[in-house]
Amino acid sequence: MGKDRKDGFEEWDGYMNAKITKLEEQFSKASDPFRQTELFKGISIYVNGHTNPSADELKRIMMVHSGVFHHYERSHTTFIIASNLPDVKIRNMNTSKIISPQWVVDCVSAQKIVDYSKYLLYTNQSTSQPKITFQKVEKDDEPKASNVSSIMRDLAELNAKMKETKPDISPEPKQSGSAMTAVDPKFLSEFYNNSRLHHIATLGAGFKKYVSDLRDKHNGDFPDRQKLKEILPKSEIFVKNGQTVMHIDMDCFFVSVGLRKRPHLRGKPVAVTHSKGKSEHVPLKDGVNREKEMDLFVKKIEKKAQDNVKASNINSFSDKSSLSEVASCSYEARAKGVKNGMFMGLAMKLCPGIQAIPYDFEAYKEVAETLYNTVAQYTLNIEAVSCDEMFVDLTDLLNDVETTPMDFVTALRNEVKEKTGCPCSAGVGSNRLQARMATKKAKPDGQFHLLKENVEEYFQNIAIKELPGVGSSTSYTLNELNWKTCGDLQTVSLYKIQAEFGKKFGETLHQFCRGIDNRPLVYGQIRKSVSAEVNYGIRFKENAECETFLKQLCVEVHARLMDIKRKGKCITLKVMVRAPEAPVETSKFMGHGVCDNQTKSVSLTEFTCDLEVITRTVLSTMRSLNIPPHELRGIGIQITKLNEEAPSKKDSVLMNMFSKVAEKQKDKPLKPKETVVEVDKKSEEKSIKGMFSKMSESTKIKSEEEKKPKTKKKNQPTGNIMGMLQNMPSRKRTSDYLVPDDIDESVLAELPEDIRREILQARSDQQKSIEERVKARITKSVKDKKEEIEEIQEEEQEPNIFLQKDNCRILLAWMQSCDEPDSYDVELIIKNAIDLITRKESHEIYDPIAFMCRYLTNIDNCRWHLAGKKVIEAVQSQMTTVYGGKMFMKDTISCNKCD
Ligand SMILES: Nc1ccn([C@H]2C[C@H](O)[C@@H](COP(=O)(O)OP(=O)(O)OP(=O)(O)O)O2)c(=O)n1
Numbered sequence: 001m002g003k004d005r006k007d008g009f010e011e012w013d014g015y016m017n018a019k020i021t022k023l024e025e026q027f028s029k030a031s032d033p034f035r036q037t038e039l040f041k042g043i044s045i046y047v048n049g050h051t052n053p054s055a056d057e058l059k060r061i062m063m064v065h066s067g068v069f070h071h072y073e074r075s076h077t078t079f080i081i082a083s084n085l086p087d088v089k090i091r092n093m094n095t096s097k098i099i100s101p102q103w104v105v106d107c108v109s110a111q112k113i114v115d116y117s118k119y120l121l122y123t124n125q126s127t128s129q130p131k132i133t134f135q136k137v138e139k140d141d142e143p144k145a146s147n148v149s150s151i152m153r154d155l156a157e158l159n160a161k162m163k164e165t166k167p168d169i170s171p172e173p174k175q176s177g178s179a180m181t182a183v184d185p186k187f188l189s190e191f192y193n194n195s196r197l198h199h200i201a202t203l204g205a206g207f208k209k210y211v212s213d214l215r216d217k218h219n220g221d222f223p224d225r226q227k228l229k230e231i232l233p234k235s236e237i238f239v240k241n242g243q244t245v246m247h248i249d250m251d252c253f254f255v256s257v258g259l260r261k262r263p264h265l266r267g268k269p270v271a272v273t274h275s276k277g278k279s280e281h282v283p284l285k286d287g288v289n290r291e292k293e294m295d296l297f298v299k300k301i302e303k304k305a306q307d308n309v310k311a312s313n314i315n316s317f318s319d320k321s322s323l324s325e326v327a328s329c330s331y332e333a334r335a336k337g338v339k340n341g342m343f344m345g346l347a348m349k350l351c352p353g354i355q356a357i358p359y360d361f362e363a364y365k366e367v368a369e370t371l372y373n374t375v376a377q378y379t380l381n382i383e384a385v386s387c388d389e390m391f392v393d394l395t396d397l398l399n400d401v402e403t404t405p406m407d408f409v410t411a412l413r414n415e416v417k418e419k420t421g422c423p424c425s426a427g428v429g430s431n432r433l434q435a436r437m438a439t440k441k442a443k444p445d446g447q448f449h450l451l452k453e454n455v456e457e458y459f460q461n462i463a464i465k466e467l468p469g470v471g472s473s474t475s476y477t478l479n480e481l482n483w484k485t486c487g488d489l490q491t492v493s494l495y496k497i498q499a500e501f502g503k504k505f506g507e508t509l510h511q512f513c514r515g516i517d518n519r520p521l522v523y524g525q526i527r528k529s530v531s532a533e534v535n536y537g538i539r540f541k542e543n544a545e546c547e548t549f550l551k552q553l554c555v556e557v558h559a560r561l562m563d564i565k566r567k568g569k570c571i572t573l574k575v576m577v578r579a580p581e582a583p584v585e586t587s588k589f590m591g592h593g594v595c596d597n598q599t600k601s602v603s604l605t606e607f608t609c610d611l612e613v614i615t616r617t618v619l620s621t622m623r624s625l626n627i628p629p630h631e632l633r634g635i636g637i638q639i640t641k642l643n644e645e646a647p648s649k650k651d652s653v654l655m656n657m658f659s660k661v662a663e664k665q666k667d668k669p670l671k672p673k674e675t676v677v678e679v680d681k682k683s684e685e686k687s688i689k690g691m692f693s694k695m696s697e698s699t700k701i702k703s704e705e706e707k708k709p710k711t712k713k714k715n716q717p718t719g720n721i722m723g724m725l726q727n728m729p730s731r732k733r734t735s736d737y738l739v740p741d742d743i744d745e746s747v748l749a750e751l752p753e754d755i756r757r758e759i760l761q762a763r764s765d766q767q768k769s770i771e772e773r774v775k776a777r778i779t780k781s782v783k784d785k786k787e788e789i790e791e792i793q794e795e796e797q798e799p800n801i802f803l804q805k806d807n808c809r810i811l812l813a814w815m816q817s818c819d820e821p822d823s824y825d826v827e828l829i830i831k832n833a834i835d836l837i838t839r840k841e842s843h844e845i846y847d848p849i850a851f852m853c854r855y856l857t858n859i860d861n862c863r864w865h866l867a868g869k870k871v872i873e874a875v876q877s878q879m880t881t882v883y884g885g886k887m888f889m890k891d892t893i894s895c896n897k898c899d
């Protein structure tokens with residue numbers, strides 16, 4: 001799932017031009033019956049932003065007076081009408097065309113075209129006057145406030161006339177007995193029963209956990225491999241021949257499952273959708289204005305994506321066709337241009353014979369389980385992507401069974417088909433990107449092995465927009481640059497790509513276009529948030545109704561948190577509020593229409609999974625937003641900053657220490673009155689002594705089980721990463737942080753007595769676990785690369801190390817954890833420090849940075865010195881940029897060897 005979707009915007013280009021032309025034609029045709037004068041003949045306007053009269057009213061004025069109203073700015077648009085445009089918006093605009101709406105009003109009142117130059121919004125920038133073919137341009141005096149109200153009266157009449165021409169309309173039929181709006185107590189459960197996105201997301205997350213649980217329980221033995229050994233031909237080619245990754249994905253999953261009960265539809269164009277698919281037209285509800293909604297929708301999207309992104313899939317929006325989405329369509333329908341995610345109305349236009357079939361979530365779940373269980377018989381090196389898609393590392397399996405990837409994949413696909421009755425496709429390559437791209441060629445019902453020697457050539461023909469992480473905005477820029485295929489990109493230097501797409505993403509693209517992908521597969525379940533959102537059927541009259549619903553939603557999100565046995569520390573309320581200019585009635589029955597989104601987060605003092613705390617926080621947050629209940633169109637609750645579940649899973653040494661510190665607080669009782677607290681963490685105690693006393697608090701919570709016999713010696717060798725990975729005894733980690741035996745005596749001497757004793761005690765107890773930790777760290781550093789790439793796309797905010805209460809303790813534990821710092825950790829420290837300096841909060845970093853310098857200057861390890869110096873250098877450079885001067889540092893890192 002997900003791989004082919006580019007947010008539904010990929011078809012924009014051709015569509016947009018056709019759309020604009022169509023809108024213009026429609027406008028001209030629709031104007032015919034209302035035309036009264038030729039006042040604006042030859043003049044076209046485009047309205048940008050809020051105006052008075054409104055865009056709608058200006059449009060009608062144009063209709064009556066033979067002007068042209070452009071829904072989008074075009075090169076030949078005569079005037080842009082605006083009242084007030086933000087600087088960023090006008091930067092790339094031809095300001096000599098931007099005039100106030102008063103010009104239109106004054107023209108109408110004067111019954112002639114008045115000189116527009118007095119209405120220019122940006123006179124100082126105006127260089128050349130636009131050449132317009134006025135019928136007759138007459139000089140006029142100062143613009144006068146015209147009789148707007150009489151014009152509005154005329155428009156009101158016009159409005160009434162236009163309404164008369166609308167067809168008879170009634171609401172979109174809905175199954176009787178179903179809960180229509182969120183006011184109904186049954187609504188939430190029905191919503192989740194019917195929401196396909198909810199089902200898909202739940203299933204996807206469920207399989208990640210499923211795989212993770214299977215791995216935890218597994219004893220390392222796969223008896224079913226025996227079966228493969230018996231039936232598959234032996235081959236030595238792939239034994240010890242590097243990594244082999246398979247990507248497997250069910251073909252038109254929902255359709256294939258649905259066809260099991262409908263064999264007569266096999267080979268035909270079929271779509272799974274809520275819509276009945278009988279008639280192309282659905283009646284419109286009174287007050288619905290699809291065209292206006294579409295325009296607003298497009299504008300919103302454009303604004304959001306800095307005018308880079310345009311919306312597609314909405315060409316069926318302005319008429320009366322079905323707005324139900326196609327969840328999945330058969331390959332026969334795809335041959336006619338139908339795609340997953342498309343509106344059914346458009347699908348029916350492209351493929352008139354398309355047959356609609358209903359959802360069957362229970363069956364999807366059953367088939368998905370069979371798919372996962374079939375693969376899991378042979379290996380658990382599975383990264384679950386969604387209910388119908390996963391990555392599998394076949395390396396170990398192939399070496400064991402001694403067979404070729406293609407032989408194994410054939411057997412596997414046959415087994416899946418036999419057990420589920422549904423076809424799937426698989427791609428194989430030497431990393432996940434290659435495997436995924438290979439699946440594209442394999443589909444439908446096929447398999448493809450992308451051999452190493454063919455990678456570069458294969459990628460040459462892949463469109464860049466097909467690469468993971470390339471969304472509509474990137475695609476737009478790529479188009480502008482005329483970089484279309486990976487082959488095009490292969491000829492561009494890294495530097496140039498980075499200049500366009502930033503350092504990280506640029507590097508990713510530079511590698512991806514060559515089929516290079518260092519992201520390892522992730523087998524554990526990484527859950528960063530839990531949420532419940534509803535954006536359908538939200539229609540409240542009273543605050544009380546809204547609160548009742550919020551309480552239900554809290555129960556839902558709480559249940560999800562309990563399901564994964566986690567606690568969270570940040571509660572975010574997301575609301576969709578009808579945009580002021582959007583029609584009250586939405587085109588999509590009970591849909592959310594065009595909305596403004598508002599988000600408010602509250603950080604709690606402690607981790608919680610307490611329903612009462614969650615509910616109280618959510619309700620008070622909603623009250624503080626002060627939104628009239630009838631304007632709400634969507635509500636979501638998200639819980640983030642989850643406590644760590646299985647410590648071995650991911651992240652750098654530093655991040656692990658980080659979450660461990662937080663976890664230690666989990667046993668402290670919750671203080672309900674203090675739950676709603678701002679994130680501001682201005683530390684009361686800034687002295688090193690103060691920090692150490694905090695450190696001592698945490699240090700005391702060290703548990704008995706962590707105390708292990710001593711085995712580790714200084715300078716643990718870190719070579720042979722793969723060997724270490726394979727020999728790792730367990731994925732579990734036991735202790736919280738390290739206190740190695742090479743701690744400098746002078747540093748020890750500086751510590752308060754109680755800490756020093758703790759450290760000495762812990763040092764003697766922890767030697768064994770150090771060894772495990774070094775291995776774990778290496779494992780992680782391999783994984784970190786992957787995280788790095790994925791993080792580019794993640795919106796979630798990472799916690800800042802410097803804002804942690806125990807920042808010095810975390811730094812100390814990190815600096816003592818290994819002989820050589822991981823570059824990821826160093827980058828993280830730099831990033832966190834720079835973030836704070838940029839926010840002009842350099843005071844937050846001062847003490848921990850000073851502490852770090854003081855500690856590092858006292859140890860004899862140049863690798864750490866260099867890391868420390870790198871941090872200082874970055875800090876000082878950012879200080880100079882932001883504050884115009886360097887940070888005062890009492891202690892600097894000095895060393896005879898590496899200075
Ligand atoms: N916009 C979308 C896309 C997908 N899905 C659901 C229905 C799909 O059947 C399922 C799996 O998604 P895929 O992206 O794997 O698409 P298909 O399996 O339908 O087709 P393909 O053969 O391209 O994998 O997820 C959905 O509800 N809405």
Ligand SMILES: [Mg+2]
Pocket residue numbers: 001249250251252253388389
């Ligand atoms: Mg699929």
